[in-house]
Amino acid sequence: MKVGIVGANGYSGVELIRLLSQHPHVDIDMLISHSTSGTHIHEIYPHLCGICEKKLEQADADEIAKRVELVFFSTPAGVSQGLIPELIEKGIRCIDISGDFRLKEAEQYEKWYGRECVANPDVLQQAVYGLSEFTREQISVAKLIANPGCFPTATLLGILPAVELGLIAPHTIIIDGKSGVSGAGRGAKQANMYSEVNESIKAYKLGSHQHIPEIEQAITEVAQQDVKVTFSTHLVPMTRGILCTIYAELKASQSSEAIIEAYKSFYASSPFVRIRELGHWPTTKEVLGSNYCDIGLLADERTNRLTVVSVIDNVVKGASGQAIQNMNILCGWDENTGLTMTPVYP
Numbered sequence: 106m107k108v109g110i111v112g113a114n115g116y117s118g119v120e121l122i123r124l125l126s127q128h129p130h131v132d133i134d135m136l137i138s139h140s141t142s143g144t145h146i147h148e149i150y151p152h153l154c155g156i157c158e159k160k161l162e163q164a165d166a167d168e169i170a171k172r173v174e175l176v177f178f179s180t181p182a183g184v185s186q187g188l189i190p191e192l193i194e195k196g197i198r199c200i201d202i203s204g205d206f207r208l209k210e211a212e213q214y215e216k217w218y219g220r221e222c223v224a225n226p227d228v229l230q231q232a233v234y235g236l237s238e239f240t241r242e243q244i245s246v247a248k249l250i251a252n253p254g255c256f257p258t259a260t261l262l263g264i265l266p267a268v269e270l271g272l273i274a275p276h277t278i279i280i281d282g283k284s285g286v287s288g289a290g291r292g293a294k295q296a297n298m299y300s301e302v303n304e305s306i307k308a309y310k311l312g313s314h315q316h317i318p319e320i321e322q323a324i325t326e327v328a329q330q331d332v333k334v335t336f337s338t339h340l341v342p343m344t345r346g347i348l349c350t351i352y353a354e355l356k357a358s359q360s361s362e363a364i365i366e367a368y369k370s371f372y373a374s375s376p377f378v379r380i381r382e383l384g385h386w387p388t389t390k391e392v393l394g395s396n397y398c399d400i401g402l403l404a405d406e407r408t409n410r411l412t413v414v415s416v417i418d419n420v421v422k423g424a425s426g427q428a429i430q431n432m433n434i435l436c437g438w439d440e441n442t443g444l445t446m447t448p449v450y451p
């Protein structure tokens with residue numbers, strides 16, 4: 106199948122190229138960039154020499170529709186809303202890694218992303234939220250997949266089983282999230298300079314992070330009640346990785362061992378979610394460069410709270426890897442096709 110990537114020269118775009126170059130059923134036919142069209146991708150990223158040396162092109166819906174069957178969008182918020190409805194109309198399937206189609210209510214997007222929602226309302230409703238492990242059936246017939254954000258992926262994989270199994274009180278959920286700097290993209294920003302980030306850790310976007318409504322929307326749907334969460338994000342001096350520690354009150358006293366067994370059964374058919382034994386807390390290094398989400402659990406009988414630690418590589422499972430997993434589900438291929446890489450260690 107021929108695919109295209111819009112936003113190919115950003116971090117999640119270039120990660121799509123790395124992963125898709127190994128995919129047995131896919132040819133990358135078009136790489137699209139806003140500011141670097143005309144340049145070859147390996148001139149910007151020499152690590153792609155001999156792997157992908159395509160010329161970056163300008164976005165043109167007619168040309169895209171002529172050449173490819175599926176398009177990945179790895180563009181900043183506000184870009185895909187304009188182009189995707191036209192592509193869907195032309196029968197091209199789209200997987201959007203940005204936040205443009207994740208929130209079902211346009212007002213929520215406008216409030217949290219601070220920009221106008223110009224997405225066609227019908228297309229917005231058609232978009233399937235692509236949290237692979239939870240929405241496989243809808244993904245398999247989707248025209249448009251809204252890939253989840255990086256923090257929501259780690260958070261929801263960590264806490265949704267406890268919500269669905271009725272183990273916790275959803276309104277008590279608190280999430281402490283930590284991300285490496287690549288989560289902010291390749292664009293130069295003073296706050297992300299080496300001298301600002303190195304040997305320091307800082308909280309940011311407290312109470313205003315754009316992933317808050319996304320996490321609440323997904324938990325609300327599973328809990329079937331309106332849920333609000335406390336979600337705090339921190340920037341840590343590493344390149345890749347997200348670690349979310351999630352706390353919630355248990356509805357009834359449970360042993361850690363019982364909860365670990367319940368999570369193992371829950372994810373028995375999910376090749377990318379690995380549940381740790383008690384006391385073996387996952388680290389970001391243990392999922393680096395892979396599509397895994399590793400989860401550790403503790404039911405604290407003293408406080409009657411559940412603690413969940415969930416780690417992912419933000420650029421793989423949090424973006425491009427999950428997008429490919431969703432493409433595999435959509436195309437009826439094995440979910441792990443092209444994604445079986447072992448984490449890079451050390």
Ligand SMILES: NC(=O)C1=CN([C@@H]2O[C@H](COP(=O)(O)OP(=O)(O)OC[C@H]3O[C@@H](n4cnc5c(N)ncnc54)[C@H](OP(=O)(O)O)[C@@H]3O)[C@@H](O)[C@H]2O)C=CC1
Nearest residue numbers: 112114115116117138139140179180181203288290291424
């Ligand atoms: N990095 C991460 O870990 C994750 C990122 N995301 C989301 O994925 C998206 C991409 O992120 P990331 O790769 O980090 O970002 P980058 O800033 O690294 O890359 C963004 C890309 O978008 C392109 N672009 C910008 N404006 C336009 C435009 N008007 N039309 C076409 N292309 C445009 C840029 O190309 P050019 O230079 O030519 O303008 C660049 O290739 C964002 O929405 C981000 O929030 C989601 C999950 C995780």
Ligand SMILES: CC(=O)N[C@@H](CCC(=O)OP(=O)(O)O)C(=O)O
Nearest residue numbers: 203204254255284285286288289
């Ligand atoms: C470290 C860092 O800045 N991370 C970004 C993650 C952005 C992201 O995943 O973008 P979406 O808005 O598309 O979900 C943040 O916290 O905003």
